[in-house]
Amino acid sequence: MAIEALPKIKELAPDASLCVYGLYAPMNADLFRSLGVKTILGGEFENSLVSMAQRIQAGEGDTQTEPETCLEKIEFIAPDRSKLPTLSKYANLINPDGSTLTVGFAETTRGCKYHCTHCPVVPVYNGKFYVIPADIVLNDIRNQIKEGAQHISFGDPDFFNGPGHALKIVRALHQEFPALSYDVTIKIEHIVKYPEEMKVLKETGCLFILSAVEAVDDDILGYLDKGHTRADFINALAFLHEINIDLTPTFVAFTPWTTLEIYLELLRYIVELQLIESIAPVQLSIRLLIPAGSCILDIDNLDGIIGEFDASILGHPWANPDPRVDKLQQDVQAWVMQAEADGLSRADIFKGIWTMSHEIADRPVPELDLEHTGKPIPRLSENWYCCAEPTCEQLVSF
Structure with a gap:
């Protein structure tokens, strides 16, 4: 774009x-x-x-x-958003009952101390992160609340890069604005590592946690250096259910290592864990973006799979060793775009993905129980993308 x-x-x-x-x-x-x-x-x-x-x-x-x-530390000041469009012009929060909330945005840190191989933050920050002073963050949020914000979406790459700092901010925020809700992005490994801190998030108004699960295949998670396993994901999900915080998983469903069986396994886990309503359908069409300088390029087993840099996608093109996987990705993306334009439910869209995935793998299509898809959860009106090649819809919309 x-x-x-x-x-x-x-x-x-x-x-x-x-x-x-x-x-x-x-x-x-x-x-x-x-x-x-x-x-x-x-x-x-x-x-x-x-x-x-x-x-x-x-x-x-x-x-x-x-x-x-x-990467020199700067002196932060509260952003002046007075010349920006009103908050109503941006994404809003959609509750399960269909009601909406006006959403503001804030960050408590910049950068990230982790080195996930596919992440665009890593080549720039290389493991460094910077704390934004609490008073700056709180003043920014206060100003947005004056402009109508009812919910704050924290945009830190990982809200728990500095958990003590993060908790200080949400505690102060909740004390001053007890009706305000918020969402955060947190790594699966941090959800597992900080159970008591998760409870504080619930107590201070956290509606849901967005987490880049990326895959349920442990080998792919290893290539991406995500720091968690499939078992960690399942445990994190179960714990968040216990304390009544919704999890919004995101995925890079198509990678150079994805096979048809691995994709079908992902769909099976989504069904078994009753996550159909928790996952934006576009997440099941996401194709890994490999930008210039990506740490993915240092992985040994990708010879002959990744091409030279292509300016049209701001990345390196790649082809899956099994052409059927690339065909499936294109079909899923096209189906999701059309189905969402037609107003289909997440369950019906998932059913279409389920059917076409089994058919292209030449497998019988198992009956899908759409009575247990999981409860609808709060979500933002615009889908969240990360580490993804641009979709056809994004390119056309420009």
Whole structure:
């Protein structure tokens, strides 16, 4: 989408000096410069962004003098969101009864101290993370509540990179705004490691935890260096059920190591664990993105599977050793897009995925019990993507 946007931006503002910033910016620096971008910033970007603006304003030219990736600690200030669209223009929270809540957004940390091989945070931050002072976070949330926020979605790559810091913030938040709810993203291994802290989340208004489960195959989890096993996932899910926090798992369902049997196994576990209502159907079509600089490229058993960098997808194309798996991914993605456009339920969409997956594997299609799909849970109105190649819907929508 960025590649599509840049020529149009240059057409609208031919004299503008273009800057891109974010996780994928320095990873694709050569490509962006070839498209006319003058400044590329990643990591802790704010000071460099100010420097760029001052440089251009002073007439010093648009040749970048700032580092492409900055990991120096910066002095955080509460964001000024006054010029942004109103919160009602963004994703909202949909409750099981159909009611909605206006959603705000905050981060308590930046970066991540873990090294999951497929994660775009790792090539930039390389295991570093930075704590945003509690008073800054709380002031930002207060300002959003004044603008109508009823629920806060914390966007930390892992809310428990610093569990003590995180708990300090949610305790203070709950004391000041007891009716406010929130959601967080936490690794499965942290859900298992911090049971008492999970109870604090429940007590302070946490509605659900989003966790990048990624797979239920232990070999794939090992390649991704996720730090958890299938058994850990099952145990984490059971514990969260006990304390009444919903888990929203996300997956990278299609990887170079995915076989038809591994995919069918994933579907079986979703059925057995009654997670059909907890998983956005698009998650079952997600295909691994391998961006420039990805740690996936260092894994030994991918020779001949991964191609040269392709600017059109900002990543390395790859083909599954079994062409049927790639065909299944395309079919699942197309089915999910059409089914959601037609307003089908998550259960009916899953049934379609279940059927086509068994058929392409030349297996009998087992009867699917849709009476026990799990209870509907709170969810955001926009699906959450990570480490995924762009879907056709995303590209078309631009």
